[in-house]
Amino acid sequence: MELPKFLLGDNTDCAKDIFVIHTDFPRFIINLLDDEIEWLEDFQGEDQQELETQVATLIEEASEFYDREMERYGNE
Template identity: 90%
Template sequence: MELPKFLLGDNTDCPDDIFVIHTEFPRFLINLVDDEIEWWEDFQGEDQTELETQVAVLIEQASEFYDREMERYQKD
């Protein structure tokens, strides 16, 4: 199975939160309400440096994905 790069996550225990899951390296879950990120990777040395340069781009991509999905839901 080929997973999409981003998935929306929902949980009724956290009704005000907006979760986006990034399924590619570096895998993470972001709450778009407060930009809190839960990383599912262990980073060391060079990985940490690369991650720091990618974080802003990944957050922007996650936000764009969410906005696009919401536009599509509103059309239906």
Template identity: 80%
Template sequence: MNLPKFLLGDNTDHQDAIFVIHTDFPRFIINLVDDEIEWFEDFQGEDQEELENEVASLIEQATAFYDREMERYQSE
């Protein structure tokens, strides 16, 4: 199966949350309401440094994905 890079997540237990799931490495879920990130990977040493360099870009990409999806829903 070919997964999209980002998915929207919804959970009625967290009604105020806006979850975006990043399915590529490094895999994570971000709550766009408070920018809290849950990583699915364990990072150590060099990986940690590389991750820190990528985080800002990944958050921007996740936010852009969400904005694009919301525009599509509103135009339907």
């Protein structure tokens, strides 16, 4: 199975939170409510440095994905 790059996550225990799951490396879940990220990878040394340069771009891509999905829901 090929997963899309981003998925929306929902949980009624966290009704106000907006979760986006990034399925490519580096895998993570971001809560767009506060931009908190939970990494699903273990990083060390050089990986950590590369990750830090990608974080802003990944957050922006996740936000754009969410906005696009909400626009599509609104058009249905």
